[in-house]
Amino acid sequence: MTETSDRAGASAGKPFLDPATWRGRIFNGAWVAAQGGTHTLTEPATGEQLGVTGMANAADVLTAGVQARAAQTAWAASDYKARADIFRRAADLVAQHHDELATWIMRETGAIRAKADLELREAMAHLHEAAAMLRQPRGQLLASASGTMSIARRVPHGVVGVISPFNFPLILSIRSIAPALATGNAVVHKPDLQTPVSGGVLIARIFEAAGLPAGVLHVLPGGVEAGQALCSAPAIGMIAFTGSTAAGHSVGELAGRHLKKMSLELGGKNALIILDDADPEIAAANAAWATFLHQGQICMCAGRVLLQRGIADAVIARLVEKARRLPVGDPMGGNVALGPMINARQVARVHAIVEDSVAAGATLLAGGTFEQLFYRPTVLTGARAGMRCFEEELFGPVASITVFDTDDEAIALASATSGCLALGVITPDIGRAMAIADRVPSGHVHINDQTVVAEAHAPFGGGGTSGNGGRHGGTIDWEEFTQTQWLTIKPAAPRYPF
CATH class of the missing domain: 3.40.309.10 (Aldehyde Dehydrogenase; Chain A, domain 2)
Incomplete structure (x- = not known):
């Protein structure tokens, strides 16, 4: 998995996560150099170098937000069946490259194989849930005066910023990225610098190969500067953060100052x-x-x-x-x-x-x-x-x-x-x-079960110091990653007395 190591266990030929594709780069629909430079990642178990990613700074994030906003409108208007097919293809790619991807998760996060397999299975489940969302109702028909149709419908925030941690980097990224995309948003994602491949590069490659339109997903490994820029970027309408309670306070304060919708899933003393x-x-x-x-x-x-x-x-x-x-x-x-x-x-x-x-x-x-x-x-x-x-x-x-x-x-x-x-x-x-x-x-x-339980279709989240009550999973994702718009339709404009 390093450029000189054969421990990746990839099948013969070019590996799916070939470092030559992403070495020193960030993703904006293509693999490009970061203004913030590069970041070297190491394997916790051995200290070996695993690779080099791009290192996003505030300017990279601001650029990504503008590009994502420009791409979002066409993505939201595209045929829902075509969008669902992208999520299904992405899930198939995870299955097809399971062993290679599992090895990355093991080496980058220090996980045993069973944990890596769990992450990949759950990632596929979240992708299939995202595809299924596109066939679900996204609004209500309200009571109205005769001749008027009154609808409460769910519409995208526009661009969703996702910040994910190191411990379950694939699941805790994809559970926000997939439904955010499914509901018509574009996404700017900042994975943890300790796990930028299994929490970022992997996801970018999966969606790139599945045919996601360029500009709809941006993956920018970065540090505090990039995270702060994500929370304050004018083009980004929502922040989905998973991490510690202390970091959640900082994210919530900064995002709130810029009037962004927030989903904070934080630590727990369970x-x-x-x-x-x-x-x-x-x-x-x-x-x-x-x-x-x-x-x-x-x-x-x-x-x-x-x-x-x-x-x-x-x-x-x-x-x-x-x-x-x-x-x-x-x-x-x-x-x-x-x-x-x-x-x-x-x-x-x-x-x-x-x-x-x-x-x-x-x-x-x-x-x-x-x-x-x-x-x-x-x-x-x-x-x-x-x-x-x-x-x-x-x-x-x-x-x-x-x-x-x-x-x-x-x-x-x-x-x-x-x-x-x-x-x-x-x-x-x-x-x-x-x-x-x-x-x-x-x-x-x-x-009659212990506490480490999660399923892609079930609501997940907590209150108090564990978060702001945001929920991930299933139909709840429609509430989290969209806002409600009131729409009325009359057969003809009325004549008002003024």
Whole structure:
């Protein structure tokens, strides 16, 4: 995948993501040099150079906004069947080049193969959902006076700016890009500089090969300057941001100052509640998946594992055993369960949370150590209010466990922050679980499942510090990526008395 490496595993001949196509460039319908220069990306597991992309600056973003606005009108007016065919072809291309694309995701994000496969499957699902959107109703017929037709119809914002993170770069980009395009918008996309290929170049190449008209999609890897320009560019009418709560505050403030529609999907301090009638082995497996998957670098990870006292010892023992035996290493080098974290800064932050929590009274039962970017699966017990492991989003492979006695106590613990994006409740008693779910504010709830759950057709998002209540998925995308226009039609203009 580097220009000298054969680890990409591409089929014979020119690879689909041939670096010669995009080396040092950004995408505006063609691959062009960026005014901001170039950016070198490295593989977290090895430190090897993976490639060089363009590096967009504010001028690149402003130019892209103007070009996208110019292309948007014809795109929105084009035949809906032709637009749907583009999304279906894009999904077919993902399937056709699955192995090559999976390898990029593994190397760029530090993902195991199962996570890379999941991203690609979900990307295809989002593309098919986008194609299906074009056959859905996009308005309402309103009550009106005799002889007048009154319609509330959904119309595009014009240009949508998308900013996506490093952890699930393909899914968290395509889930905004695909419906934004389907609803008739053009898109200017800024992927994270740590994952500009799997979160950007890949998407540009897929749509380019699928026949998307030039200028409708722009892909501009860039830093803070590019993000700020996206939020203030006059030609861009909406910002769809996925990332940390801290960054979301900055994006929301700047975009709001320029009166842009915003969809903010931010971090979450999510809760997995395990009641005392659950099966301990199943409960431990759910807890391990919800805390260790992709090194815990998922916004839906269970930041709090809440165990009822009667089952706590049995679940903790099994979870500790799993943490100690899960293999950690280079996903490209063998059968591992956890790969590297994205960068040294994230490792240092997670380790500081673990050390500070232990100093405050938590008990370390497994993990808490690392080599380079590889952090061992970690189990902390005795988490309580005031400890960093209880209060902060972990974004690392750490199970932070609190034991409770009553259902009311579990509800209070799960509701202790305003940022619960996802809630899981494990119990065979569905009525009991529903009573808990009804009292814990959360963007989505999963009874008898852990917290890391998403489907392309289902609404996804959270409120409070987890976002502004924006939703991605299915018919909800019509509300998110369009605005309502009132249209009236009369058979003839009336004669007014003035």
